[in-house]
Each structure stands twice: as structure tokens, then as C-alpha cells.
Amino acid sequence: MKPEFELYDRREFFGVVTKTAAVIGLVAGAKASAEEQGQGTANPFAYDISRFQKTDPKLVAYEEVNRWPIPHKEARRLAIGPNDQIYLCAGNFINCLSQTGQPGVELALAGPACCVAVARDGTIYAGLRDHIEVFDSKGAKTALWESPDPKSWLTGLAAGEKDVFAADAHKLVVLRYDRHGKILGRIGHKNAERNVPGFIVPSPFLDVIIHRDGLLRVNNPGRHRVEAYTFDGDLEGAWGKPTAAIEGFCGCCNPIAITTLADGRIVTCEKGIPRVKIYSASGEFESVVAGAESFPENAHACSDLNDCIHGGIDAAVDSEGHIYILDIVTGDVRVMKRKA
Amino acid sequence: MFRRLKIIGALGLMLFLALIVCAEQRFPPPDFENGYQLPTTSTPAARHLWLQYGDTAVFLAALGLAVWLIYKKRSRRWLFCLSLFSLAYFGFYRRGCICPIGSPQNVVYALFNPNYAVPVTVLVFCFAPIIVALFAGRAFCAGVCPQGALQDLVLIKPIKVPLWLEHALSIIPYLFLGAGLIYAATGTGFMICRYDPFVPFFRLSGSTFILTAGALFLLIGMFIGRPYCRFLCPYGGILRVASLASKWRVRVTPDVCTQCQLCEQSCPFGAMREPTPPGTNPKWLTAERRRLGWLLVLLPVLVLVGVWAGSKLNSAASKVDPAVALYERYARQQIKPVQYSAMSPEALSLQRAAENPDATLKAARDLQHRFILACELLGGWIGLVIGLKLIALSLRQNRTDFEPDRGACVACARCFTSCPNERVRLGLMPATGEPASL
Amino acid sequence: MNLTNGQPPANEPVSRRQFLRNGARLMTMTGLGVAAGALVSRSNGAAYVWQIDPAKCLHCGNCATQCVLEQSAVKCVHAYAVCGYCQLCTGFFAPEPNELTTAAENQLCPTAAIKRTYVEDPYYQYSIDENLCIGCAKCVQGCNRFGNGSLFLQIRHDRCLNCNECAISRTCPGQAFRRVPVDHPYLLKTTSR
Numbered sequence: 001m002k003p004e005f006e007l008y009d010r011r012e013f014f015g016v017v018t019k020t021a022a023v024i025g026l027v028a029g030a031k032a033s034a035e036e037q038g039q040g041t042a043n044p045f046a047y048d049i050s051r052f053q054k055t056d057p058k059l060v061a062y063e064e065v066n067r068w069p070i071p072h073k074e075a076r077r078l079a080i081g082p083n084d085q086i087y088l089c090a091g092n093f094i095n096c097l098s099q100t101g102q103p104g105v106e107l108a109l110a111g112p113a114c115c116v117a118v119a120r121d122g123t124i125y126a127g128l129r130d131h132i133e134v135f136d137s138k139g140a141k142t143a144l145w146e147s148p149d150p151k152s153w154l155t156g157l158a159a160g161e162k163d164v165f166a167a168d169a170h171k172l173v174v175l176r177y178d179r180h181g182k183i184l185g186r187i188g189h190k191n192a193e194r195n196v197p198g199f200i201v202p203s204p205f206l207d208v209i210i211h212r213d214g215l216l217r218v219n220n221p222g223r224h225r226v227e228a229y230t231f232d233g234d235l236e237g238a239w240g241k242p243t244a245a246i247e248g249f250c251g252c253c254n255p256i257a258i259t260t261l262a263d264g265r266i267v268t269c270e271k272g273i274p275r276v277k278i279y280s281a282s283g284e285f286e287s288v289v290a291g292a293e294s295f296p297e298n299a300h301a302c303s304d305l306n307d308c309i310h311g312g313i314d315a316a317v318d319s320e321g322h323i324y325i326l327d328i329v330t331g332d333v334r335v336m337k338r339k340a
Numbered sequence: 341m342f343r344r345l346k347i348i349g350a351l352g353l354m355l356f357l358a359l360i361v362c363a364e365q366r367f368p369p370p371d372f373e374n375g376y377q378l379p380t381t382s383t384p385a386a387r388h389l390w391l392q393y394g395d396t397a398v399f400l401a402a403l404g405l406a407v408w409l410i411y412k413k414r415s416r417r418w419l420f421c422l423s424l425f426s427l428a429y430f431g432f433y434r435r436g437c438i439c440p441i442g443s444p445q446n447v448v449y450a451l452f453n454p455n456y457a458v459p460v461t462v463l464v465f466c467f468a469p470i471i472v473a474l475f476a477g478r479a480f481c482a483g484v485c486p487q488g489a490l491q492d493l494v495l496i497k498p499i500k501v502p503l504w505l506e507h508a509l510s511i512i513p514y515l516f517l518g519a520g521l522i523y524a525a526t527g528t529g530f531m532i533c534r535y536d537p538f539v540p541f542f543r544l545s546g547s548t549f550i551l552t553a554g555a556l557f558l559l560i561g562m563f564i565g566r567p568y569c570r571f572l573c574p575y576g577g578i579l580r581v582a583s584l585a586s587k588w589r590v591r592v593t594p595d596v597c598t599q600c601q602l603c604e605q606s607c608p609f610g611a612m613r614e615p616t617p618p619g620t621n622p623k624w625l626t627a628e629r630r631r632l633g634w635l636l637v638l639l640p641v642l643v644l645v646g647v648w649a650g651s652k653l654n655s656a657a658s659k660v661d662p663a664v665a666l667y668e669r670y671a672r673q674q675i676k677p678v679q680y681s682a683m684s685p686e687a688l689s690l691q692r693a694a695e696n697p698d699a700t701l702k703a704a705r706d707l708q709h710r711f712i713l714a715c716e717l718l719g720g721w722i723g724l725v726i727g728l729k730l731i732a733l734s735l736r737q738n739r740t741d742f743e744p745d746r747g748a749c750v751a752c753a754r755c756f757t758s759c760p761n762e763r764v765r766l767g768l769m770p771a772t773g774e775p776a777s778l
Numbered sequence: 779m780n781l782t783n784g785q786p787p788a789n790e791p792v793s794r795r796q797f798l799r800n801g802a803r804l805m806t807m808t809g810l811g812v813a814a815g816a817l818v819s820r821s822n823g824a825a826y827v828w829q830i831d832p833a834k835c836l837h838c839g840n841c842a843t844q845c846v847l848e849q850s851a852v853k854c855v856h857a858y859a860v861c862g863y864c865q866l867c868t869g870f871f872a873p874e875p876n877e878l879t880t881a882a883e884n885q886l887c888p889t890a891a892i893k894r895t896y897v898e899d900p901y902y903q904y905s906i907d908e909n910l911c912i913g914c915a916k917c918v919q920g921c922n923r924f925g926n927g928s929l930f931l932q933i934r935h936d937r938c939l940n941c942n943e944c945a946i947s948r949t950c951p952g953q954a955f956r957r958v959p960v961d962h963p964y965l966l967k968t969t970s971r
Contacts, residue, residue, distance in 0.1 A: 041681070041684055041685065041686070042681040042684050043681065043682075043683045043684045043685065043838055043839040044839065044914075045839035045842060045888065045914035045915060045916045046681075046682055046683035046684070046839065046916075046919075047683070047837075047873075047886070047916050047919035047920050047923065048682050048683060049873050049923075050682060052873060197899065197900075198899075198900075200864075200865070200900050202862055202864060222864065222865065222866075222900060223865070223900070224866065242866050242871075242875065242878065243873070243874045243875065244873035244874055245873075245874050250873070250924075251868060251923075251924035252862070252864055252866060252867075252868050252924045252925050253864075272923075272924050369859065369861075369862070370862065370863045370901045372897065372898065372901065373898060374897070374898050376897050376898070376901075376903075378858045378859055379858050379903075379905065380858070381855050381856060381857060381858065381966060382855075383963070383964045383966075384934055384935055384936035385935060385936075385963070386827045386935035386938070386940065386960050386963045387935075387940070387960075389825060389960060389961075392825055435939050437939060437940070437941050437942055438942055442942050442943075445942070446942065447813065447817065450817050450820070451813075451816075451817070456826075456957065457817070457820040457821040458817045458818075458820075458821055459821060459825040459826065460818060460821055461825065462825075463814055463817060463818065463821075467810050467814060470806075470810065471807070471810065474803045474806055474807065475803075529943055529948055530942055530943035533941065533942045533943045534943060534948075540846070543846050543847070543939065545846055545847055545848045546846055582806065584799070584802075585799045585800075585802040585803040585806065586799075586803075587799075587800075587803065662948070662950075662953065663953070666951075683838070683839075683919075684838070685836070685838040685839070685840055685949065685950075685951040686951065688836040688837075688838050688951050688952070689836070689838075689951030689952065691836075692836060692951065692952055
């Protein structure tokens with residue numbers, strides 16, 4: 001009877017061991033190299049909005065002619081005065097700058113400068129978080145208006161001939177003041193009898209402008225529309241569509257800022273997919289001032305850093321129709337001129 | 341007192357400011373006017389802990405029953421019933437998890453990772469079959485293992501594997517064990533669980549690759565008995581070694597072996613061994629002793645060669661680890677960018693790595709460091725396994741009876757009824773009145 | 779019938795093999811005992827289950843496809859206290875909805891697993907039907923991108939098999955899977971980020 005294992009079989013055993021090792025090595029190597037060269041797997045459930053982040057060049061009607069940094073950090077709003085001077089709210093300061101960014105008067109405030117409006121006579125209305133302070137055109141403080149509510153958060157101001165309007169993002173109302181600080185009315189507050197549905201403002205961006213047709217325009221970000229009110233608070237109309245496509249307002253709460261061109265067309269600013277667009281006075285989409293490609297840091301702040309509240313853009317128009325865009329994330333102002 | 345008030349006031353102001361800042365961080369919660377109550381997120385509980393203790397109790401009971409059925413009752417039929425119960429309970433009911441085959445990984449992972457503590461149930465699943473093997477052989481394999489039971493079910497016509505092939509393939513379980521434990525020690529993953537071919541059947545779902553592999557194993561298992569147990573199962577490798585030191589051994593005959601050779605072909609797993617012929621040629625003895633001597637000297641050489649070979653495998657082996665693979669992908673992306681699909685897992689992982697490249701690099705380097713030692717150990721282990729196998733093949737076994745090999749026998753009790761003395765014990769054959777002898 | 783066990787009868791000297799075997803057995807038992815003792819002293823008796831850390835999750839969609847179960851044990855859950863209850867929920871609506879209704883073309887979820895119910899103007903409640911949810915994280919991406927981030931993925935332990943090595947955890951690009959004690963098996967979001 002053969003012993004269990006002979007020398008002859010041992011050689012075969014070695015052979016088998018070597019072959020097995022070689023096979024294992026090959027398989028492991030093939031697997032490793034396959035993983036390296038692979039293009040990866042596609043995600044069939046991707047929430048892909050990259051197509052909205054590209055703007056059709058045919059729609060862009062403006063080009064950037066200038067760009068300059070702002071003097072302070074934490075910019076919030078900008079406004080343009082009667083002499084085409086730019087008034088910037090940044091930090092606890094309101095800076096008056098020339099069209100090329102040369103500094104002029106600087107107003108130091110006791111608290112954060114949230115919004116600003118300049119009347120035709122040069123009076124500067126500075127909106128701090130919960131109250132308004134009035135300065136003359138030289139920068140001397142002339143009045144301090146009482147706070148309407150300790151929880152107020154004023155994010156938009158508009159100064160007319162006889163009235164000053166303040167948009168309160170927390171109390172969800174636009175306050176109508178006279179030139180002396182007395183509250184004449186509350187506009188936009190939810191009221192079923194007057195058919196006013198009320199503002200939805202998830203993040204503090206409520207803005208108000210006085211349109212040349214005598215009505216106010218207020219953005220209603222949560223409802224993705226721009227609403228028109230009389231000075232007494234009647235809702236005259238609204239327009240706007242919630243969609244990430246170019247003709248609507250994207251994300252959860254847009255537009256965040258509005259302003260008007262001299263001929264009554266409305267300029268809107270959005271965050272999330274940051275863009276500045278122009279609509280007709282009745283709300284038809286017309287053109288793009290600056291598309292999402294112009295604001296990469298802004299888009300990054302909202303999507304990757306999850307900081308939608310501190311991002312954003314604001315816009316204002318001077319008498320020649322140039323649009324000044326304040327980029328809150330990068331801290332600069334861009335001057336946009338209509339293309340030929 | 342005023343100073344205390346001022347401090348409290350300052351703290352209160354800071355808290356108020358902090359709250360304001362927090363309020364700015366997210367969109368405000370709605371003020372519901374109609375009395376709407378916020379629902380709570382449901383949290384369905386996991387399987388009760390006492391059920392897991394119950395599983396352990398069933399496991400120990402099954403082990404004890406298997407030992408009793410093999411040694412006292414000596415009944416293949418009852419052992420088969422026990423294995424069916426194990427297949428149903430540990431296989432299809434518990435979906436094959438947690439099983440002893442993978443549990444050494446948990447033990448090793450716990451030894452090298454202070455963050456993880458092995459649950460007591462897993463320890464029992466790991467050690468109990470080994471302790472049983474130290475006393476009563478591989479009773480776990482026959483009676484309790486669901487993977488083994490599945491292979492036993494499909495065995496139709498066992499073919500004998502040539503002896504040299506059987507010996508060659510029998511070192512694969514130790515390679516698998518070594519690789520699996522290395523990857524568990526570095527925290528990369530549980531390879532033994534990943535490449536278990538039968539658990540996807542218990543779960544009734546799995547990837548195409550592993551289901552095909554399982555089907556292949558079952559197909560092969562129809563003709564080659566228990567292919568996974570003999571040639572791949574790492575835990576089987578541990579039990580094999582433990583059984584070599586077992587106190588009791590499975591005996592074909594209930595009392596005396598009459599050398600009738602009727603049991604020689606009865607083992608479908610090639611574990612039956614013959615008695616060694618009496619009287620040895622002294623020339624052979626000297627040659628054998630010299631060969632053994634050389635193999636003993638060769639053993640440390642093989643270990644060292646293995647350590648050296650293992651150190652060469654380090655970079656390839658470490659790429660399996662996800663942290664190392666991520667860093668490699670990131671580094672490659674800087675040199676030669678690959679366009680991954682938008683928001684695919686690869687693209688997202690690269691974005692995450694780009695946020696903090698230093699941390700990614702550090703994690704990868706730490707792991708590669710661990711892998712250097714791990715691969716050297718693995719190489720040395722493989723060298724040791726090959727050396728010990730060669731030595732084991734050269735050792736002389738003095739056997740007087742036909743009996744199954746201690747390590748290879750899975751204690752399935754198939755061989756019992758082939759023995760005439762067993763048949764006499766069962767009453768299937770009349771006793772002849774004289775003890776049969778040569 | 780004797781229980782023959784290969785041991786020599788008493789009074790006969792123990793063979794060398796037998797002695798070595800006994801010694802090996804004793805050493806192994808001691809080693810196992812030491813190892814068991816070292817490991818048990820660290821263990822608190824509790825077992826572990828798998829869970830996703832929402833802070834690390836990258837919403838890559840692997841949870842829907844990599845689970846060993848056909849319908850993944852990972853589902854989207856909603857942290858109601860974090861939700862803004864917005865009329866336009868960016869986790870519910872597709873980026874380009876035709877209108878803000880529950881029509882399937884306007885919804886983001888591929889299986890329409892999110893249920894939108896009116897609470898009061900302008901608030902809507904969004905809740906997830908777990909029998910329909912496949913754990914693909916599309917809604918989680920929408921909610922985190924433009925919303926509060928109140929939707930997130932979690933492993934549901936009435937479905938999870940608690941594999942020794944979670945198959946999804948192997949492929950998770952954010953390495954968001956970790957073992958948690960079985961008596962606290964969820965890592966719920968309580969804040970927006």
C-alpha cells in the first residue's frame with residue numbers, strides 16, 4: 001500500500017501551490033486595476049441642477065464694465081442716491097461712494113447697518129436692525145425713529161416724496177412712515193378681508209421699492225413673486241413663477257432684492273442659483289443682467305457651505321441705467337452696462 | 341454683590357446674543373395658529389437583546405446535542421435532522437448572521453480597535469465551537485453550521501478528490517483566514533463575510549457575482565462533498581487545527597476495528613485514513629527523518645521569505661481600504677483628472693476629500709503604516725502555513741485501525757453504518773458470537 | 779457499548795502524541811480564556827447595530843442600490859422640528875415644477891413616497907411613506923440644498939438585518955456608516971446643519 005504522500009506528489013503539490021498563488025495574484029491584480037481605471041458609477045438619483053447654472057448667452061443683455069471692493073466687511077444692501085452716489089450698508093457703517101468706488105462720507109452706526117434709502121433731497125434713512133435713523137446729506141444725524149417692535153428686522157427701505165417705507169422681514173409687514181417717523185400704516189400684513197395673503201419670508205430678505213406707476217413693489221420670497229401694493233395697503237397685483245428655470249424664481253425663497261429701471265422695468269436678484277434678471281413692469285421675463293456663472297462664490301456659499309442666510313446679492317440702478325450689483329459673499333460691487 | 345449681578349448680566353447678554361445668532365442660522369419654525377402638533381420622528385427598535393441571548397442559547401444547545409449525537413447516540417439520521425434544524429434556524433431565520441465563520445474577524449477587530457467591543461454573544465459564537473473541537477472534534481461542522489448543512493443537502497454523488505490536489509487546496513482556508521484577519525485588524529472590512537457564497541441564499545438576495553459564486557459552489561457540491569468547508573472556510577481551518585488536539589475522536593467502529601476495510605470508501609469528504617503497514621524499512625526511516633529535519637530547517641526560511649514577499653504586497657493590499665483608495669483617487673485626480681458622472685459617489689467623495697486634503701492624506705498614511713506590518717505578518721503567516729503543511733505531510737502516523745483523520749473529519753457520522761460492528765450494535769446484523777479478527 | 783474515544787486505558791503510560799495533544803489543548807484553552815477575558819472586560823454586554831451619520835452623508839444614492847435586501851433598509855426620515863413647512867418644499871418639488879401640486883410630474887421623489895398635507899396657509903406638512911421610500915436621497919439633496927435640511931437618511935431597524943459588515947458601508951463615499959449601541963440605534967438630526 002502506498003504511503004500517504006510521496007516525494008513525487010510533493011513536487012506536484014508545490015506546483016499546485018504556485019499555480020494557485022499565481023491565479024489569486026492575477027485575480028486580485030485584475031480587480032484592483034479594474035477599479036482604478038473605471039469611470040465610476042453614475043448616480044441615477046442625482047439632484048442635478050447644473051443645467052440651471054448655465055445661462056443662455058443670448059439672454060444676457062449686460063456686460064461688466066467695472067468692479068471694485070467695498071470698504072467694510074459684512075455687506076448687506078446698497079442704494080443709489082439722487083446724485084448717483086452709491087450708499088453701502090456694511091458692518092456698522094453706511095458708506096457713500098462715488099461711481100468708481102472712491103470713498104466719501106461715512107456714517108458710523110451703533111448697530112449693524114441693514115438697509116438704506118436716500119430721498120431726493122439727500123436725506124439718508126439708515127435702517128438698523130430694529131429702527132431707523134435719519135441723517136442729512138452731509139452725514140449729521142438728525143433723528144432717531146422709535147423702534148416699531150423689538151423683534152423687527154428691517155431689510156429694505158424706500159424713500160418717496162412724503163413717505164418712507166420700511167420692510168420688516170421678521171414681522172412680515174411693510175411699514176409706512178411719514179418724513180417725521182410717525183407710522184401711517186402697515187402694508188402687506190396678512191388680512192383675509194382685504195385679500196392680502198401675507199408675506200412668507202423664510203430668510204431675512206424683504207425689500208420694497210416705489211415704482212413710477214405710484215404703487216409699491218414688494219418681493220414675497222416664500223411665494224416666489226413680486227407684489228404690487230397701494231400706499232394704503234391694497235394688493236393690486238402680483239407676478240412670478242416658482243421654478244429653477246431662467247424665467248422664474250428658484251429655490252425656496254426668491255427674489256431677495258428688487259429695484260427698478262427708469263422705464264419701469266424691474267430688476268430682481270436671487271440666491272441659491274444667484275442671478276440678476278430684468279422683467280417688464282407687468283412681470284414678463286426679459287433678459288439676464290448677470291447669470292449664475294458670474295457668482296461662483298455665492299453659489300458655493302449657499303450650496304456647499306450651507307450658508308444661505310449670509311450670502312446673497314443686491315442691485316441698484318443709477319440715472320444712466322447702469323446696474324450696480326453688490327456681491328455680499330465676495331464683498332465687491334460690479335458695474336453692469338447694457339450691451340450695445 | 342453688584343459684581344455678581346454684572347457677571348450674571350454679562351452671561352445673560354451673551355446667551356441672548358447666542359440665541360439670536362442661532363436663530364439666524366436656520367429658517368424660523370412656523371407659528372401654527374390652528375393648534376397643529378408637530379409629529380415625532382418614529383424610531384422602530386432593533387431586534388431585542390434577549391432574542392440574541394436566545395440565539396446563543398439555541399446555539400450552545402445545538403452544539404451539545406451534536407456532540408451527544410455523534411458520540412453517544414451515534415446516529416447519522418438524527419444528526420442530519422439537527423443539521424436541517426440549524427439550516428432553518430441559523431440559516432433562513434437568522435439569515436446566516438451572526439455566524440462563527442465570520443466571528444474571528446470581530447475578535448481581531450476588537451483587539452486592534454479600542455472603539456469596538458465584541459458583544460458577548462459574538463464571543464460565544466466564536467469560541468464555543470473551538471472549545472468543542474478541542475474536546476470532541478468538528479461537531480459544529482456537521483450538526484450546527486448552516487453553510488455545511490446546505491452543502492450536505494445537495495451532495496448526490498461524491499467523487500474522490502486526488503490526494504495531492506486535496507492537500508494543495510487545503511491550505512487555501514488558511515490564506516483566506518490570514519487575509520480576512522489582516523483586513524479586520526486594520527479596520528478595512530470583513531472579507532470573510534463579503535465573500536461568503538451561501539449567506540445571500542439565506543437572505544434571498546444579493547449581487548449577481550456572489551449569487552453566481554454560491555450557485556457554482558452548490559453545483560460543485562453535488563459531486564465534490566462540502567467544497568467550501570474543505571477548501572475555503574477559514575473557520576474550518578481553525579477547527580481543523582483545534583481538532584488535532586481533541587480529547588476524543590470520531591471512531592467508525594463502536595468498539596474494535598476488525599480491519600474489514602468496508603468503511604474505506606464511506607467518507608465522501610476524503611477523510612478516512614488507513615492503518616499504517618506494520619514493520620518499517622529502516623532505510624525509509626532514515627530518509628524520512630532526514631527529510632523532516634530539512635523541512636524543519638526550511639520552516640523559518642519560508643517564514644522569512646513570506647515576510648519579505650508580504651512587504652512587497654503592501655501597497656496593493658492597502659488599496660482595498662476605502663480611506664487609502666480615496667486618497668489614491670484624489671491624488672490621481674490632481675495629476676490626470678478623470679471626468680466622473682455628476683454627483684456620482686466617486687465625484688462626491690472627491691469633493692469631500694478636496695475640502696480637507698490634509699486629513700485625507702493623514703488617514704491614508706496612517707492606514708498604510710498599519711498595512712506594512714499587517715502584510716509582513718500575512719506573508720510570514722503564509723510561509724508558516726506552507727512550511728507546517730509540508731512538515732505535517734512528512735510526519736509518520738502510526739495507525740492501527742481505519743479511522744477518520746482528526747482534522748479533516750467533519751463528524752457527519754456517515755461512516756458509522758458501513759462498519760459491521762456498528763450494524764451489530766444497531767441490531768441490523770446478528771452477532772456471530774465470536775469476535776471477528778484477522 | 780463502550781464510548782471508545784481513542785484514549786489509552788488507565789494504568790498505561792501516556793504516549794508522546796497524547797501528551798503533546800493534552801498540552802496543546804491546555805494552552806489553547808488558556809489562550810482562549812485570556813483573550814475572552816480581555817475582550818469581555820471591554821464589552822458592556824450590549825450589541826451593535828449600523829446607522830448613518832447624517833453629518834457625513836453625501837446623499838450619493840448608494841443606499842438605494844447597495845443594501846443586501848431588495849428594498850433597502852435605509853429610508854428617508856423627517857425631523858419635523860427642523861422643517862420650515864414651506865409651500866414650495868425643495869425636497870418635495872422638482873426644480874422645474876409645472877405647478878405646486880402633488881401631480882407626479884412635479885414631484886422629486888421617484889416613487890412618490892412623500893405625502894404633502896395642508897396644515898394652514900402657507901404651511902404644508904411633508905411626511906414619508908416608508909413602504910414606498912427606496913432610500914435614494916433625492917429629496918434629501920433638494921432639502922439640504924435650498925431648504926432647512928430636515929430630511930435625512932437613516933437605517934430602519936425593523937427592516938435592517940444587521941449584517942456583520944454592512945454592504946452599503948463598504949461603498950459609502952462619505953464613510954457615514956458606523957456602529958451604534960442597540961439601545962440607541964438612531965442618529966437623528968436635531969438642528970438644521
